[in-house]
Amino acid sequence: MPELPEVEHLRRSLEPTLVGSLVTKAMLHRPDVLESPSGSVQDPERALLADARVTGLRRHGKQLAVISSDGRALRIHLGMSGRVDVAPWPERPSGDPAATHCHAAWQVRKTDGSTWWMGFRDPRRFGGLLALATPDELAELWRPLGPDAHLARPEDAVDALRGRRRQAKAALLDQAVLAGVGNIYADEALFAAGVHPLMSLHRLREPALVRLIAELQRILRAAIASGGSSLRDYRDASGAPGWFQTEHAVYGRGGLPCRVCGALLKESTVAGRTTSHCPRCQTRRPARSSCR
Ligand SMILES: [Zn+2]
Numbered sequence: 001m002p003e004l005p006e007v008e009h010l011r012r013s014l015e016p017t018l019v020g021s022l023v024t025k026a027m028l029h030r031p032d033v034l035e036s037p038s039g040s041v042q043d044p045e046r047a048l049l050a051d052a053r054v055t056g057l058r059r060h061g062k063q064l065a066v067i068s069s070d071g072r073a074l075r076i077h078l079g080m081s082g083r084v085d086v087a088p089w090p091e092r093p094s095g096d097p098a099a100t101h102c103h104a105a106w107q108v109r110k111t112d113g114s115t116w117w118m119g120f121r122d123p124r125r126f127g128g129l130l131a132l133a134t135p136d137e138l139a140e141l142w143r144p145l146g147p148d149a150h151l152a153r154p155e156d157a158v159d160a161l162r163g164r165r166r167q168a169k170a171a172l173l174d175q176a177v178l179a180g181v182g183n184i185y186a187d188e189a190l191f192a193a194g195v196h197p198l199m200s201l202h203r204l205r206e207p208a209l210v211r212l213i214a215e216l217q218r219i220l221r222a223a224i225a226s227g228g229s230s231l232r233d234y235r236d237a238s239g240a241p242g243w244f245q246t247e248h249a250v251y252g253r254g255g256l257p258c259r260v261c262g263a264l265l266k267e268s269t270v271a272g273r274t275t276s277h278c279p280r281c282q283t284r285r286p287a288r289s290s291c292r
Pocket of ligand 1: 260
């Protein structure tokens with residue numbers, strides 16, 4: 001599932017095409033991918049920002065929103081397999097892989113006069129589009145989310161974790177605590193900080209918490225710069241995969257030797273998710289330095 005780095009990289013790869021552009025056409029091919037906060041959508045073309053000028057692309061956690069000059073916004077949730085592609089108009093032919101499972105499509109005109117196609121597709125259909133009529137509706141939607149794990153000041157991210165009587169891995173996965181971290185980057189950050197996934201956060205001393213956030217934000221920055229991790233379907237707007245998966249130290253490496261100490265990495269289930277950790281580098285005991 002795309003996490004913060006993948007969504008942020010997608011956001012950046014869409015910006016050159018979308019920001020400043022006029023949405024000249026909006027087409028909904030599969031009505032049930034589009035919702036509004038009240039449920040139903042009266043006018044799908046308007047909900048998909050037809051005739052709007054795009055002023056920005058905002059991201060909070062794993063969610064992306066296209067913002068228009070008249071206050072309308074469209075929240076894009078990638079779910080497991082969602083993708084947003086752009087290509088020069090005309091629309092991609094039906095035989096093109098990018099046109100398969102295309103649930104919604106747009107024609108946009110850039111300020112330089114060129115015309116582009118954008119498509120949203122989601123073969124496994126865990127993602128979707130949410131039409132928001134006003135900036136307040138977007139603010140309301142994102143209110144339950146914790147600070148964005150990448151954009152938050154380190155001290156604010158530490159505040160979000162401090163004192164919680166919860167296992168570190170479970171807290172990192174909770175979008176109401178910190179938004180954007182999923183299974184990959186939770187495992188990688190805990191390993192880099194030497195924190196056992198089951199360690200309760202309230203038992204971590206301040207320097208260990210500070211280190212955990214520093215490692216998390218360092219890894220998120222590196223992953224964004226690498227185009228994210230492409231485990232299955234993730235591609236950016238131009239169809240390019242990310243390559244941060246080659247940098248994973250623990251995620252998906254259960255049973256393989258730790259790249260730092262050589263111990264065999266353990267795989268277990270924490271907070272309902274498959275979790276990999278190094279039994280030697282990641283200790284439950286607070287403030288003990290890891291072997292890195
Ligand atoms: Zn190790």
